[in-house]
Amino acid sequence: MSATTLSISAPRVRVSRAALARGIRAARDANPAGAIDLRRDACGHGADLVAEVAADAGVRHAITDGGDAPRQLTFAPEADPLDRATVFGLAGGTPAMTAAGAVLQTKPLEPGDGVSYGYRHRATARTRVALVVGGYAQGIARAIGGRAFVLLGGERCPIVGRVAMDVCVVDIGALPVAAGDEAVFFGSGAADLLPAWCEATGWSPLEVVAAVGLGGAREVVA
Structure with missing residues (x-):
């Protein structure tokens, strides 16, 4: 890249x-x-x-x-x-936890270009993807690849390809995304993203947040 x-x-x-x-x-x-x-x-x-x-x-x-x-x-x-x-705000309240990863870099894709392990995802049209911090070593379940979204610049962007150990790949299309921007996996303002994780993994919302909370870099906010 x-x-x-x-x-x-x-x-x-x-x-x-x-x-x-x-x-x-x-x-x-x-x-x-x-x-x-x-x-x-x-x-x-x-x-x-x-x-x-x-x-x-x-x-x-x-x-x-x-x-x-x-x-x-x-x-x-x-x-x-x-x-x-x-x-923890997972029963209709405001989620106590918000999980996000920084964009490391972006890359253009041409039709047919593949991403991540085994190139299981290939672009069907010209687009751009972002490499985002967060992989299965930190609780970002491999099963969500191709089945869940992140929130980037207020827009839902799909996670594509296989989730890697420390990173995942997100299709950003023409969005003005740059290194250092934040991609929200779930949480406050993005509670609607969590059900796709549960459907893909078979985990409950509590199991999802526990896995990510134990693997991420935690900070307390107001």
């Missing part, structure tokens, strides 16, 4: 404190005695953050991978867990 290449890194995983607070309050209202489930780093959302927000919302018990809990909560392995889909 002839465009400028950036260093490959993990996809960005932004976790919204405000969305978490809304989800936890809704789950707590439905189950006042429930415990916050912090296992597997709170399904990739960050156990310390989720514990802090849960405590602020009046939750008093936690389920963890180990035999203890953060100071503000009490370890309660037998407690009924708060509904995780509600906690």
